[in-house]
Amino acid sequence: MKTSFILALVLLVCETLAANTDYVKLDANTISKSQLIKDLRQLGAEYALEKGIFPEDALPNGYWIVYKTESVYKRVFNGATYYKYTVQLRCESDPILIRANYIVAIWASNANTLVTDYSYSVIDENPNIPVATDVPEYIDNRLLKQGSGDLWSLLDGGIKYTVKNAISKGLIKNSTYKFVRVYSIQDTGFSNPSGYNYLVQLVSKQGYNYRVRTTVWENNSTPKYVIYPNV
Numbered sequence: 001m002k003t004s005f006i007l008a009l010v011l012l013v014c015e016t017l018a019a020n021t022d023y024v025k026l027d028a029n030t031i032s033k034s035q036l037i038k039d040l041r042q043l044g045a046e047y048a049l050e051k052g053i054f055p056e057d058a059l060p061n062g063y064w065i066v067y068k069t070e071s072v073y074k075r076v077f078n079g080a081t082y083y084k085y086t087v088q089l090r091c092e093s094d095p096i097l098i099r100a101n102y103i104v105a106i107w108a109s110n111a112n113t114l115v116t117d118y119s120y121s122v123i124d125e126n127p128n129i130p131v132a133t134d135v136p137e138y139i140d141n142r143l144l145k146q147g148s149g150d151l152w153s154l155l156d157g158g159i160k161y162t163v164k165n166a167i168s169k170g171l172i173k174n175s176t177y178k179f180v181r182v183y184s185i186q187d188t189g190f191s192n193p194s195g196y197n198y199l200v201q202l203v204s205k206q207g208y209n210y211r212v213r214t215t216v217w218e219n220n221s222t223p224k225y226v227i228y229p230n231v
Contacts, residue, residue: 023073046184062093063135111230158216175204
């Protein structure tokens with residue numbers, strides 16, 4: 001009798017875990033109403049593109065857009081919400097159309113955000129579209145090393161400004177911050193003034209995370225930034 005009870009309990013736990021790990025497809029209305037889902041879609045796209053462009057230039061560097069969202073699935077497991085995206089990405093400056101698949105996880109406890117999987121395949125190697133010029137290009141994340149020239153110093157200055165200004169406006173908690181993850185780096189597409197656009201994750205001394213996009217120029221103009229919502 002005791003063995004039967006234990007077996008039933010194990011089966012119940014397994015069924016509960018299975019239910020919680022199943023992906024559920026989201027409808028277009030849910031996607032369009034959620035800023036978080038759209039923000040993570042863009043984050044995952046930029047992350048996958050950076051990995052596809054570098055180090056072997058498998059994909060052309062240039063201005064990419066999320067051309068079409070084919071599907072978004074969601075699951076909640078072990079305190080994290082996983083969003084599984086299938087999207088079409090198109091390069092507007094060196095035309096090519098690809099299908100990208102990636103999973104972005106965000107933890108409810110501290111908003112830590114991580115791309116857990118990504119892949120892509122080519123749909124059309126030469127779509128017939130107008131070619132955009134003077135547009136931003138991606139920068140290889142591996143070039144960002146502490147103390148390694150302008151790329152690092154501009155990010156460091158941009159983060160310091162962003163944290164101070166965002167705290168003063170109540171956009172983030174009053175704490176000490178450092179960046180722990182770089183999802184993508186792009187130049188601004190302009191030579192005068194030139195600068196960089198960084199999409200990073202900040203973590204506070206208490207362990208809380210924020211996704212931040214900060215744009216910094218080499219002529220010492222005031223940086224611009226966006227703090228992305230975590231819900």
